[in-house]
Amino acid sequence: MPGDDRVLSPYTGYTREHWEAAADGLLAAARRWSTPRGALLDLPGRPSASGVRSDGLEGFARTFLAAAFRVAGADGHDPHGWLERYAEGIAAGTRSPGRDDTESWPVILGHDVAGQPMVESASVALGLRMTRPWLWDRLGEDVRDRAEEWLRGALRHVPSPNNWYLFPYTVAGFLESVGRGDAETARARERALELMESWYRGQGWYADGDGRAFDHYNGWALHLYPVLDGHLAGAAEDPYAQRLHEHLESYGLLFGSDGAPVHFGRSLTYRFAAASAVGLGAVTGCTPLEPGASRRLISGALRYFLDRGAVGRDGLLTLGWHGRHEETLQNYSGPASPYWASKAFVCLLAPAGHPLWTATEEAAPSEGPDRVLALPAPGLLVQSTRADGIVRLHNHGSDHVRPQEGESAADDDPHYGRQAYSTRTGPTSTANTADNHLGLVVGGVRSARRRIHPLGAGQGDGWGWAASWHRPVFPSGPPMVPGLRVESVTVARGRLELRVHRVTGAPPGAGVEQTGWATGPDEALHSALYPLHGWLEKDEVRAPQGTAYTPWAVLPRLTAPARGTGVYAALAVLCGEPETASDADGGAVPAADAVAAVTVDDDGIEVRWADDGALTRITFDPVAVTMRAVRQP
Numbered sequence: 001m002p003g004d005d006r007v008l009s010p011y012t013g014y015t016r017e018h019w020e021a022a023a024d025g026l027l028a029a030a031r032r033w034s035t036p037r038g039a040l041l042d043l044p045g046r047p048s049a050s051g052v053r054s055d056g057l058e059g060f061a062r063t064f065l066a067a068a069f070r071v072a073g074a075d076g077h078d079p080h081g082w083l084e085r086y087a088e089g090i091a092a093g094t095r096s097p098g099r100d101d102t103e104s105w106p107v108i109l110g111h112d113v114a115g116q117p118m119v120e121s122a123s124v125a126l127g128l129r130m131t132r133p134w135l136w137d138r139l140g141e142d143v144r145d146r147a148e149e150w151l152r153g154a155l156r157h158v159p160s161p162n163n164w165y166l167f168p169y170t171v172a173g174f175l176e177s178v179g180r181g182d183a184e185t186a187r188a189r190e191r192a193l194e195l196m197e198s199w200y201r202g203q204g205w206y207a208d209g210d211g212r213a214f215d216h217y218n219g220w221a222l223h224l225y226p227v228l229d230g231h232l233a234g235a236a237e238d239p240y241a242q243r244l245h246e247h248l249e250s251y252g253l254l255f256g257s258d259g260a261p262v263h264f265g266r267s268l269t270y271r272f273a274a275a276s277a278v279g280l281g282a283v284t285g286c287t288p289l290e291p292g293a294s295r296r297l298i299s300g301a302l303r304y305f306l307d308r309g310a311v312g313r314d315g316l317l318t319l320g321w322h323g324r325h326e327e328t329l330q331n332y333s334g335p336a337s338p339y340w341a342s343k344a345f346v347c348l349l350a351p352a353g354h355p356l357w358t359a360t361e362e363a364a365p366s367e368g369p370d371r372v373l374a375l376p377a378p379g380l381l382v383q384s385t386r387a388d389g390i391v392r393l394h395n396h397g398s399d400h401v402r403p404q405e406g407e408s409a410a411d412d413d414p415h416y417g418r419q420a421y422s423t424r425t426g427p428t429s430t431a432n433t434a435d436n437h438l439g440l441v442v443g444g445v446r447s448a449r450r451r452i453h454p455l456g457a458g459q460g461d462g463w464g465w466a467a468s469w470h471r472p473v474f475p476s477g478p479p480m481v482p483g484l485r486v487e488s489v490t491v492a493r494g495r496l497e498l499r500v501h502r503v504t505g506a507p508p509g510a511g512v513e514q515t516g517w518a519t520g521p522d523e524a525l526h527s528a529l530y531p532l533h534g535w536l537e538k539d540e541v542r543a544p545q546g547t548a549y550t551p552w553a554v555l556p557r558l559t560a561p562a563r564g565t566g567v568y569a570a571l572a573v574l575c576g577e578p579e580t581a582s583d584a585d586g587g588a589v590p591a592a593d594a595v596a597a598v599t600v601d602d603d604g605i606e607v608r609w610a611d612d613g614a615l616t617r618i619t620f621d622p623v624a625v626t627m628r629a630v631r632q633p
Contacts, residue, residue: 001025001306009361012259014299016348016357022302023070023345024080029315030063030339031085038085039093039103041336043316048334050116053106055334060089060105061120061127062339068127073348076134083135086127090139094146108153111160116332121154122167122225123342125174129232130349136178148180155188161402162209163221165192173229196226196240202377204247212452213416214378214398215265219277220343223247228346231284241286248281249288250375252297253365253382256423257389259300263548264393264421266400266413268328269319270340271310275301279347282356291355292362298347300364310338317341321548327414327429328548366391366423372464372492379454381466383492388576392422394490394497396468397454409448409475417449419488419499420517422574424525426548428518428555433541435518435555436572438486438501440472440562441511447472455487455623463493463616465625481507489618491625493609496594497572498532500605502620506562514558517574518543520550527574528591529556532598533605534568536560567600569607 001021004013034041041059048055067082078084093105108117128136128147136144152175154168169192172185199206199222205214206222223244230238254262261274275298281287282294289297305311309323317338318324329337350356365371366384373382379397384390400416401407414427419436421427428435433446440447449470457466467489473480483505491498503512514535517527531538535558543553558570573591596610604619615628 009295009299011296011361011363012299012303014295014303016352018299019302019345019348020070020074022306023066023348025315026311026317026339027063027067027070027082028080030059033059034085034089035092035102037092037103038089039105040089043335045319045335048116048337049331050114050334054114054116055336057093057105057117057120058334059336059339060086060093061123062336062342064089064127065123066339066342066345068130069342069345069348071134072130073351075351078134083131087135087139090124090147091143094143094150097150105150108150108157110157111164112158115157115160118154118157118159118164118167121151122170125151125171126228129174129177132178148175151175152184155184162213163217165195166221166225168192170225170229173233177233193226196222200243203250203375204243204245205250205375205378210403211401212379212398212454213265213400214380215416216261216267216270216274217265218247219251220270220273220340223277224280224343224346227280227284227286238286241284244277244281244284245286245288248277250373250382251277252289252293253371253373253384254391254393254423255297255301255364255366256391257364257367257386258423259302259304260423261301262391262393262421262423263321263426264395265398265415266330267333267337267340268321268415268548269333269338270343271305271317271321271338272298272301273341273343276343276346279344279350279356282354283346283349290362291359293364295356295359296361296364298344299361302344321426325548327545328426370462370494372459372462374457374459374464374466376454376457379452379457379466379468381457381464381490381492383464383495383497385495385575387495390422390424390574390576392420392492392497392574394420394466394492395452396457396466396488396490397452399450399452401451407450407471407473408479409450409473412448412450412475419490420497420572422517424523424549425517425519425574428543428547428553429545432543432545433515433555433557435515435543435553437513437515438488438499438568439513439515440481440484440486440503440506441513442474442481442507442509443477445474445477446513447474449486458625460627463491463627465489465491467623467625481505487620487623489623489625491616491618495573495575496591498569498607498616499572500567500569500618502565502567503562504565506564506566508563510562512560512562512566512568514568514570515541516556516572518547518553518555519574520546520553523550524576525574526576527556528572529558530571530573530592530595531558532569532571532595532607533600534560534566535570567605569598569605571595
């Protein structure tokens with residue numbers, strides 16, 4: 001990597017040259033594991049559920065995407081000869097698809113029958129589209145025909161019912177761009193766009209399918225494919241680009257001052273791909289962010305992972321978060337899966353003279369004043385604090401339960417089911433006590449939170465709230481308790497989190513637990529829970545399997561008996577030291593003393609804040625939150 005440039009990039013030191021060097025380094029290390037003619041990249045490590053040959057295609061396709069961004073962004077300048085190697089690989093891989101030999105690619109089938117090649121077809125198609133003058137146009141006609149026939153497998157089989165529909169959409173877009181479109185390509189594109197309309201929920205956020213999964217797939221899939229398609233086609237008016245602009249108004253806040261994206265949702269081993277939407281917004285001009293702020297976000301994310309072991313000694317991206325971390329992965333994760341991080345290199349489509357690279361870096365949104373942002377569409381509440389640079393995401397709307405599925409605690413997903421996530425902490429494993437969780441304990445079995453039903457979100461001056469309800473489900477014994485329901489409200493104010501729950505239908509002998517943030521002994525972080533109402537006991541719980549951030553963790557816990565209907569309130573804190581909240585006069589109030597009084601009645605709960613005497617009122621029928629200032633000047 002070049003030396004830091006702290007004049008142009010005072011926050012990260014990174015410039016366009018660093019991005020080019022990072023792409024070249026990752027490509028060079030990965031290419032050492034290619035087959036003789038380069039059709040497959042058989043990276044070392046345990047295979048995914050799709051098998052070794054599919055993993056080899058994945059290695060080819062995902063690194064090809066990085067090479068395509070690298071060369072297309074340099075207007076065809078290819079000092080390392082990447083495209084020549086990938087051209088040879090395409091010729092070899094498409095010669096006899098499905099054959100069990102050294103080079104042949106697997107055929108593309110439906111998502112439920114070894115479907116991973118459909119995912120990779122989009123990267124191949126996108127790479128070919130971006131590098132057409134220097135690769136596709138120079139292939140022999142027979143190779144182009146074979147490549148087209150292989151790609152059309154994506155149009156003839158059923159995708160997974162989520163962002164996968166954008167893979168045949170992307171394949172069809174490429175085929176149409178080279179004069180090979182027809183009714184089959186038109187149908188694939190129309191179907192994808194129909195679904196995109198049904199999945200769009202507002203505020204720039206898409207659900208990843210017909211359910212309520214909102215996560216980083218919004219940026220690196222649901223926005224990236226249609227917006228990049230329009231950009232490459234030279235579309236003058238693009239509604240998808242306008243949605244990207246709106247998405248970045250909130251998404252730009254989901255990166256901490258250290259560059260980390262919020263650790264939330266699946267496929268987190270794609271790491272700095274989380275910044276791809278920011279880079280794409282800068283490339284297309286569809287972004288509310290200034291060029292210097294965009295570069296600060298994308299370079300901050302890249303440097304965050306490169307500085308923390310994402311690349312191993314062999315130069316390969318590891319399976320995990322910082323370094324290797326099994327709990328971060330899904331069963332579809334294989335040795336080449338992390339290379340969807342290549343999507344971050346979309347920023348290289350901005351040429352060297354683009355403001356993205358020439359403007360001086362500016363502070364990221366999370367480095368400004370403390371901020372609380374409510375997002376009713378996805379049911380999320382974002383809370384950032386300048387003093388420690390932490391961004392917290394309170395989840396009251398995103399789950400990973402498909403519409404056709406029933407709720408089952410056996411399918412508990414720590415990356416969706418927790419109340420809160422951040423840029424400095426990860427969820428505990430399913431083998432340990434769940435962090436940031438309100439659980440019912442019935443017959444010694446602790447409940448899980450699966451399907452999340454949003455109840456609303458809103459914000460005021462310096463504060464915000466979000467609410468949801470869920471039906472507790474249990475991993476053993478009876479799967480649920482009839483009539484048992486939990487309504488949850490989070491109010492964020494500064495660095496403080498007011499967590500209020502109403503439990504109804506709790507059976508005799510049940511208990512209720514609230515846990516807080518999981519932190520490690522060597523982290524400069526403080527996690528605490530302060531009981532306000534309903535809680536009787538307070539202790540700490542160990543998580544020996546740790547999180548993606550620490551190999552061993554501890555989390556605070558509050559407990560109480562539960563029977564019938566009860567209201568439980570606590571104040572949660574995740575912060576660097578000192579553990580204080582600013583008062584109205586600029587002084588400091590210890591978090592333990594931040595609440596002056598709590599009143600509970602039949603309608604709800606009211607909290608008086610110690611710093612300025614303001615009153616937060618939470619009601620449950622229906623759920624509503626108000627804030628009223630009472631202190632006089």
